[in-house]
Amino acid sequence: MAERFPVPTMPAPPVAVVGLGQLGGSLAAALVAAGRPVRGWDVDPAARDAAAARGVQISQELSGVVVLAVPLPVMATALDGLAVAGDATVTDLGSVKRPVLDTVGTALGGRFVGGHPMCGTERSGHTAADPGLFAGARWALCLEPGTDLSRWLRVAEIALAVGAEVVPVTAAEHDDAVAAISHVPHLLAAALAAAAGQAGPLALSLAAGSFRDGTRVIGSDPAFVRAMVEGNAAPTSAALARVQEQLARPWAELVGDGHAVVTREQGRRSVRVPLERAALLSLGRSGGAVTRRLAAFVEGYVPDPA
Numbered sequence: 001m002a003e004r005f006p007v008p009t010m011p012a013p014p015v016a017v018v019g020l021g022q023l024g025g026s027l028a029a030a031l032v033a034a035g036r037p038v039r040g041w042d043v044d045p046a047a048r049d050a051a052a053a054r055g056v057q058i059s060q061e062l063s064g065v066v067v068l069a070v071p072l073p074v075m076a077t078a079l080d081g082l083a084v085a086g087d088a089t090v091t092d093l094g095s096v097k098r099p100v101l102d103t104v105g106t107a108l109g110g111r112f113v114g115g116h117p118m119c120g121t122e123r124s125g126h127t128a129a130d131p132g133l134f135a136g137a138r139w140a141l142c143l144e145p146g147t148d149l150s151r152w153l154r155v156a157e158i159a160l161a162v163g164a165e166v167v168p169v170t171a172a173e174h175d176d177a178v179a180a181i182s183h184v185p186h187l188l189a190a191a192l193a194a195a196a197g198q199a200g201p202l203a204l205s206l207a208a209g210s211f212r213d214g215t216r217v218i219g220s221d222p223a224f225v226r227a228m229v230e231g232n233a234a235p236t237s238a239a240l241a242r243v244q245e246q247l248a249r250p251w252a253e254l255v256g257d258g259h260a261v262v263t264r265e266q267g268r269r270s271v272r273v274p275l276e277r278a279a280l281l282s283l284g285r286s287g288g289a290v291t292r293r294l295a296a297f298v299e300g301y302v303p304d305p306a
């Protein structure tokens with residue numbers, strides 16, 4: 001039987017969520033459902049009312065772990081006018097990490113830990129909130145050279161508490177990675193939809209599963225998609241160039257290679273990782289994730305060929 005270290009009995013820090021729309025409203029609701037006290041604030045009274053009805057205490061006085069769940073263009077100013085405890089840890093849910101690190105991270109130093117849960121739908125606003133949104137999702141959590149590891153762990157515990165798996169990553173590596181798997185797909189979906197629109201009403205009337213799957217994400221709020229791709233312009237351009245190179249290949253080879261990637265079977269193997277930046281980042285780079293925090297290490301998994 002493997003040795004187990006005792007889990008520390010420190011009380012979980014309070015959580016405060018700024019922006020109670022799809023992501024923030026979902027997180028606040030999930031934490032309330034997990035029995036955690038949650039405060040929240042939103043500039044929209046309807047979002048505040050919806051969160052209050054789910055058990056969130058509406059307040060502009062924030063402490064513990066403060067989660068910024070606002071649109072990317074207002075991330076840098078979201079705490080203006082709010083009373084934030086001097087020792088609070090601040091994290092965010094933004095889809096791009098370098099610009100938030102450059103603004104909020106520069107202002108807050110070691111108190112800031114950037115994050116990005118890899119979930120959400122094409123809907124937006126408080127009516128799209130779903131307490132089950134994070135279950136089984138990957139949650140990228142940034143570990144920069146200046147990140148305070150104890151604050152990183154505090155945020156990781158919140159992600160784990162709502163059922164997510166934590167991927168340690170740097171902001172730069174995150175932005176390169178999500179350009180390929182999220183930001184380019186949004187642009188491709190837009191291009192597919194626009195081209196189908198040019199093909200005319202007959203084509204659109206025959207559109208079925210493949211068109212729906214390939215274009216779903218461009219049903220998102222255009223302001224959200226623009227903030228994401230323009231906020232990550234250089235990595236997205238580079239990833240788009242790689243897709244364009246792929247499209248220039250002979251179709252038989254291209255179809256075979258793409259099929260192989262999405263149908264590849266992969267197992268996973270459990271690992272224990274010390275609470276140390278290089279080891280945690282190495283777990284993330286290998287495609288692994290943290291699933292549990294113990295006293296002296298975290299538990300997680302890495303991919304293993306089946």
Ligand SMILES: NC(=O)c1ccc[n+]([C@@H]2O[C@H](COP(=O)([O-])OP(=O)(O)OC[C@H]3O[C@@H](n4cnc5c(N)ncnc54)[C@H](O)[C@@H]3O)[C@@H](O)[C@H]2O)c1
Pocket residue numbers: 018019020021022023024041042043044047069070071072074077078093094095096116117118119120121122123124125126128
């Ligand atoms: N939608 C997704 O699929 C998705 C996935 C992962 C991460 N994200 C990121 O999460 C963040 C929130 O996205 P969302 O989809 O929940 O957006 P949303 O539009 O559903 O919700 C944003 C909320 O923030 C509120 N808000 C705006 N300005 C504010 C301010 N200054 N102070 C307080 N509240 C303010 C709005 O009233 C709204 O309720 C974004 O940064 C986005 O990049 C989104």
